[in-house]
Amino acid sequence: MDIKIKKSDIIAVAVREDQYPPEGPVEIAFAGRSNVGKSSLLNLLTGRRKLAKISGSPGKTRTINFYSINDDELRIVDLPGYGYAKVSKSESEKWGQMMENYLINRQTLVKVVQLVDIRHKPTNQDVQMYEFLKYYGLDGIVVATKADKISRNQIQKAKKIIRETLDMAPEDQIFQVSSLKKTGHEPLIEALFSLCDKDRNE
Ligand SMILES: Nc1nc2c(ncn2[C@@H]2O[C@H](COP(=O)(O)OP(=O)(O)OP(=O)(O)O)[C@@H](O)[C@H]2O)c(=O)[nH]1
Numbered sequence: 001m002d003i004k005i006k007k008s009d010i011i012a013v014a015v016r017e018d019q020y021p022p023e024g025p026v027e028i029a030f031a032g033r034s035n036v037g038k039s040s041l042l043n044l045l046t047g048r049r050k051l052a053k054i055s056g057s058p059g060k061t062r063t064i065n066f067y068s069i070n071d072d073e074l075r076i077v078d079l080p081g082y083g084y085a086k087v088s089k090s091e092s093e094k095w096g097q098m099m100e101n102y103l104i105n106r107q108t109l110v111k112v113v114q115l116v117d118i119r120h121k122p123t124n125q126d127v128q129m130y131e132f133l134k135y136y137g138l139d140g141i142v143v144a145t146k147a148d149k150i151s152r153n154q155i156q157k158a159k160k161i162i163r164e165t166l167d168m169a170p171e172d173q174i175f176q177v178s179s180l181k182k183t184g185h186e187p188l189i190e191a192l193f194s195l196c197d198k199d200r201n202e
């Protein structure tokens with residue numbers, strides 16, 4: 001298996017199931033709080049600065065965006081973030097339905113990478129999200145983002161707090177990345193490609 005991302009294309013933008021692309025190769029989705037760096041991580045992994053739109057203010061990604069990697073060897077799905085205070089209650093309910101429908105029903109979805117900010121203890125919503133992923137067997141990979149924001153010797157401690165707060169299993173993997181400094185992506189890319197032949201219920 002090739003572990004380089006040589007090609008990446010956006011293939012669908014969806015708010016409803018009928019807008020999803022037909023099921024094909026395995027899909028790996030990125031979940032996490034608004035502004036945690038999901039879209040930036042996609043750009044880092046693909047080496048394309050402008051593939052996904054990023055923003056300094058939360059609530060940038062509002063749709064489920066499907067990206068084909070290496071002509072559909074696998075797909076990465078960038079999700080809208082949660083915990084964005086400015087949305088109305090009805091908007092946040094719509095968001096929940098849109099996310100649940102994709103996460104629960106998509107048969108080719110094999111893993112959801114949970115992103116958390118390396119500087120902070122995961123929020124209650126992060127914990128809830130990770131519990132949800134555990135329930136559906138989609139957990140196991142966590143990415144601590146913005147690693148450039150803390151010093152090297154704080155990294156292990158920060159990762160320990162994340163592990164404990166999310167109640168991660170010993171075999172669960174945690175990667176630290178910096179999209180700003182472009183570090184940490186290589187082991188993550190390997191982990192994602194190693195999921196390529198997996199089935200959802202394995
Ligand atoms: N210093 C630093 N900033 C980062 C890093 N990753 C992302 N950011 C910044 O964080 C902000 C949010 O990044 P996005 O990638 O848009 O975050 P998102 O999780 O996709 O947000 P939503 O689409 O709102 O859910 C932007 O200003 C990024 O430049 C990082 O590794 N280091």
Ligand SMILES: [Mg+2]
Pocket residue numbers: 038039040053054060061078079080081
């Ligand atoms: Mg985004």
